[in-house]
Amino acid sequence: MKLIFAIVNSDDSVSVSKALTRAGFFTTKLASTGGFLSSGNTTFLICTEDEKVENAIEIISSRSHRRKEFVQNNMTSFSGESFGSIPVEVQVGGATIFVTDIERFEKV
Numbered sequence: 080m081k082l083i084f085a086i087v088n089s090d091d092s093v094s095v096s097k098a099l100t101r102a103g104f105f106t107t108k109l110a111s112t113g114g115f116l117s118s119g120n121t122t123f124l125i126c127t128e129d130e131k132v133e134n135a136i137e138i139i140s141s142r143s144h145r146r147k148e149f150v151q152n153n154m155t156s157f158s159g160e161s162f163g164s165i166p167v168e169v170q171v172g173g174a175t176i177f178v179t180d181i182e183r184f185e186k187v
Contacts, residue, residue: 080181081132083125085139086111087174092121094142095174099125104135126184136176143174 087095092108099106107124125135 080184081127081129082179082181083135084177085123085174087121087143089119089121091143095139098138098142102138132178139174145173
């Protein structure tokens with residue numbers, strides 16, 4: 080058995096959740112926040128048989144889209160003076176996926 084942790088942008092979480100459910104995967108969804116942009120994410124926990132891991136990853140990958148977003152970058156001098164903010168383009172979205180071995184799994 081494997082446990083998949085999939086961190087997905089909140090904009091894609093409904094699509095990912097529906098696709099995983101349609102494919103027969105049982106998921107637990109946790110609200111999470113990214114550290115870089117402090118933006119909303121959804122972390123999916125999926126326990127599945129080893130042979131189904133690639134199918135789950137394909138589903139998550141196909142529904143998790145990268146997009147570009149502008150964020151404000153506050154510029155300061157070495158003395159601490161603020162020069163205002165400049166919009167900076169960053170890439171957001173996609174998915175971060177971890178797969179770990181499960182020694183024991185029970186659903187009671």
